[in-house]
Amino acid sequence: MAWQEGDKERIVYPGARRQEVVEELHGRPVADPYRWLESGEGAECAAWLAAQGDLLAAHESTWPQRAMFHRVVAELAGNGAVAVPAVTPPLWRAGRRFFLHRAADQELPVLMVSADGGPPRALVDPLEVDPSGRTTLDAWRPSWTGDLLTYQLSYQGDEHPTLWVMDVSSGQTVDGPLVPGRATPTAWLADDDGFYYVTLAQARAPGAAPRRAAGLYQIGSGVVAPKRQVRLHRIGQDPDEDAVVFETSSSQLSVKISPEGRWLMLSCAPGAQSGNTLWLAGVPAGREHLLWPRLLHDGRADGTQAVLTFGPGGRVYAITDAGAPFGRLCAVDLRDPRAAAWRTLIAQDPPAVLTGCVPLHTPATGSGPDPDPDSGSGSGEAYLLLSRSRHGVAELSLHDGEGHMITEVPAPGPGSVTKLTAPARGGEDAWFSYSDFVTAPAVYRFNLRDRRCRPAVPVLVDSASPGADPRQPPPLIRQVTYTSPDGTPVQMYLILPAQTRLPASGPPAYGPRPTLLTAYGGFGASCLPAYSPTILAWVRAGGTYAIANVRGGGEYGTSWHAAGRGANKPNAFADFVAAARWLIDHRWTTPRQLAIKGASHSGLMVAAALTQNPELFAAAACSAAVLDMVRYPSFGLGPWWVAEFGDPGEADQFDTLLGYSPYHRVRPGVAYPAVLLTSPHHDTRVDSMHTRKMTAALQHASTSGKPVLLRYEEGVGHGPRAASRWSALQADILAFCAAHTGLGCPGTPALP
Known part of the structure; x- marks a missing residue:
């Protein structure tokens, strides 16, 4: 595919058919010209995606720092990171310790066990199960004796795992498969006879009717088909015979059992990080299928947990x-x-x-x-x-x-x-x-x-790990406070090259530099100091990396989350844009040198800022994000997020959602910065339709002459992936941002 980048000549993008789809929602006309891209299948979509791949390949070859970032990120990832852990704390069971370990040259973490102080041995190695690296270990839990283990494997990132039971001593499979629908906690009975687990009510094989135990407690008025159930599985029993002991219409359900097996905790919530109901049930010996839960805490009204x-x-x-x-x-x-x-x-x-x-x-x-x-x-x-x-x-x-x-x-x-x-x-x-x-x-x-x-x-x-290089001095860390438009003080981390000479206050003396800004700002999740190969690679290349602790996160408790959630979600975007303005106003960077990046909810943050204030940024990288806030509950795990974003079916909440929905805020004739959108082909959590529709909208609208590119990936999902594929994605994002902010390019001021 031929293309030319410049101020006067537009890039030739793959044609995306525009439809005259306009719905009237709550009395307002809402256009959706790329609804046909909601399906990722079909010949027309396949041809469009193939052309997008050709366009990306042509641009990748022009990113001057791409090879360097691929090498450095891969080396640094050998030390481990949140997404690619090298080792985890042990979980003890009766003299055995269980933990995850990934050597520097391994693609995926391996579940290990060490008994009575002896040498560790591998229990579950996903690469032995599937050498292609597309099978991941989603969850695991040893029994209280340490003799048995449940483990859950999913394929190609579908996050619909199969659950198996292993004899720890022999490594042999003794039970399974169970198909819970999504990864489930398992709560083992004290005698290893079985375990409680959570499943989707519809996950049962067609025609199979699970028996309901006497004393079943059901939550939710008028619920005919509960979304979540707790079942009791006895080792060796046909899963179709597993007793349903608890069910709820809430989309989130978890279980935990006391070590002696006497008490079972059940927690229900309408969505992630929303107020929960907490239940406690005594577990009668020999009649573990009979539970009479007692409500301890109900945080649905005030959002407490x-x-x-x-x-x-x-x-x-x-x-x-x-x-x-x-x-x-x-x-x-x-x-x-x-x-x-x-x-x-x-x-x-x-x-x-x-x-x-x-x-x-x-x-x-x-x-x-x-x-x-x-x-x-x-x-x-x-x-x-x-x-x-x-x-x-x-x-x-x-x-x-x-x-x-x-x-x-x-x-x-x-x-x-x-x-x-x-x-x-x-x-x-x-x-x-x-x-x-x-x-x-x-x-x-x-x-x-x-x-x-x-x-x-x-x-x-x-x-x-060979990723550790003692010759590389550590970066400098500064924590600053800036003010959001409504007067709220917000904290931000600045990670700077080791060679930076900083005055007592203010920016470095050498002037503005290429800067990469990110934030999360949702679901009460906190952006805390943590090792990141992505950050270190950018800083080693001479750039500044900034992380804003915006509202909607959990850095300052549940009130901070509530201040950027639901009807208050625009506060999070305002905080993020204010961080960009602060960096520019205080001469840390300039609009020609500032890039923003984010994935999942952080990707929504990037897309909202991109469509509200495109003039502030030279580049934006948006990965696997929710971008159509009008139709998001109809795709992936969208129904789980209504407590975080709001319900577009309600008129007052719809106005807020439409007001910031990135896909709907794209306007033809606007000079948008360079944009890289990335997504798995099949993402069961955040449906990739969001990325496809946003790509087409931006490509049609932008007049800047800067590229809008789509990086589409097969065989992975929203969650864990092989280390090499994780590193490659991060390296491409950094290389794209570097190319469009001037990092490492001729003309960038040298560090003193």
Whole structure:
């Protein structure tokens, strides 16, 4: 496909047929000219996609830094990252520890087990199952004895896994397949006889009618076909015979069971990070299919959440944001477990957000050291280890069983503590993962005896990664505060090349530089300091990387999320655009040097800014994002997100959604910046129709002479993918942004 880029001559794009589709919605005409691209199948769409691939290939060859970014991102990814973990904290079961590990030369993490201190061995290696790298391990859970394991595999990113049961000692499959519909938590019975799991009500094979146990509790008035069910599966039993013990019309349902198998927690919510209902059911021995759940907490009206943590010795704790937007820890008395009777042990501590808590205990007097971290009886002295995040910096603190502070525990650095875990039946040790902008994720161990955190003993001899280069000095980190248009102060991280000479305040003396800006701003998710091959590769090339903690995230508790959710979602976009203006006004960058990038909800952030203020940006990279806010509930997991975005079926919410919907805000005759849109062909979470329609709209509308490109990918989905494919996608995004901001190109000011 021939093309020419320039100010006077437009690029020749693959023809996308425009339809005169106009609907009247809530009294307003809404045009949808590319509705035919909602289906990714058919000859016409296939031809259009093939032409888009040719156009992309022609442009990729002109990106001067592409080969460099592919090499550097791949090297840095050897250290691990959130999307491609190198190692995870262990999950203990009766002397066995289970963990994920990915060596630097491996494509996908492998589930490992180590028994009684012996060498680790592989349990589930997705590449042995499928050498093509298109099969991923979505979830896993060992039984309480550690003898059995459930694991769930999905193919080509479809996120519809098949569940199997393995004998851990032999590695042999002993049960399965089960088809839950989506990845499910599994809650094992204490004797390994079976487990509870969550499934889609329609996931049952046609004609099979699951039996409903006596005492079934159903939530939701007028619900005929519940969306989610909890079933009990006995090992070796036909899944069609699994008893349905609980069902709800809520789209989110999770289960958790106490270590001794006496209590089952059930949590229901209408969507991600929305107010939940929390239930507790006693599990009668021998009659585990009979549950009579009791409602403990109902946060549907006020949007609050609560979750239970089961500690050793039958202790039960609740973590909740009810009456505490930054989170508090409560003791639960099983004689009256209702939320109204919960006793606060550790109150909220604004502006620090409670991010985790694990119960610990010392051995009973005279018992001596406990060689099995998961064999504790809970009869010793109880402790609580808490993690918080204060302005993005992790804090750890040790408390006694009544919540009284004993001591602050120094964290490994000014970064993030995640995956805080401890043996379910108690012990003196806890494990967690630590990372910051310059430190690759590493597993640390906390011990009650010396009350210190130390790196865990390496579990494999090849855990060191060649991606670490001691010759490369670390980047500089600065945290700044800027003001959104409504006066709200917002925090932003600036990650700068190591050679940068900074004055006490203000931008570097050498003047504006190519800058890449991102934010998440949704679902209460926090952008905290964490190792990123993408960030380091951009900064090593001489650019500035900026991360804005906009409203809609969770950096400052549930109130911060609520301020950028639903009808308040435009606040998140305003914060993001204000970050761009601050960077320009303070001479960190210029509109000709500023790129924005994001994926999923972050991609929506990018697309909203792109269509509202195209003049501010030189380039934008938008990946797997929700972009048609009028029709999003009809595709993928759209119905799950109504609590976050709003319901286009309601007139007042429709006006807000249409007001910022990126696809509907594209206007012909506007000089849009260079845009790279990326998507899997089949994305069961965020349907790729969003990306196809947005690509066609921008290609038709833009008059800037700058390219609008589509990178389409087969064999992957919205979630995990092989390390090489993850690295290739990130490298292409960086190379595209570098080409259109001048990073590494002739004329870019040299760093002093």
